[in-house]
Amino acid sequence: MNPSCCPTCHQLIPPxxxxxxxxxxxxxxxxxxxxxxxxxxxxxxxxxxADDPDxxxxxxxxxxxxxxxxxxxxxxxxxxxxxxxxxWSNYKVVPV
Numbered sequence: 001m002n003p004s005c006c007p008t009c010h011q012l013i014p015p016x017x018x019x020x021x022x023x024x025x026x027x028x029x030x031x032x033x034x035x036x037x038x039x040x041x042x043x044x045x046x047x048x049x050a051d052d053p054d055x056x057x058x059x060x061x062x063x064x065x066x067x068x069x070x071x072x073x074x075x076x077x078x079x080x081x082x083x084x085x086x087x088w089s090n091y092k093v094v095p096v
Contacts, residue, residue, distance in 0.1 A: 003078045003095050011036055014093045015077045024048055025070050028063070032081055038090025041083070067091065 004013045014033040019026035027048045032039060041060040048063075049056020057063075071080045075096055083091040 012093060012095060014079060018073055025066055028066055032091050033093055038092040040088055040090060044091060
């Protein structure tokens with residue numbers, strides 16, 4: 001399945017969120033989709049665990065694990081969440 005693009009700006013229009021409501025994966029997907037310019041793993045972690053009284057995961061690695069698992073589902077929709085290498089690289093929704 002090919003993702004659609006805006007006819008005016010040619011930006012990718014992400015499909016509906018395929019993950020269970022209020023799950024960590026759902027929150028990651030929604031946050032990354034709202035930031036087409038990209039967001040860092042630290043920004044994602046801060047957003048996803050903002051309501052966690054314990055502060056959530058301490059390591060950025062947990063975001064990488066979720067994204068890796070999510071991409072298996074998102075690939076069927078013709079997209080993936082991609083990031084470059086390094087701690088400050090941005091995560092973005094891109095076509096496969």
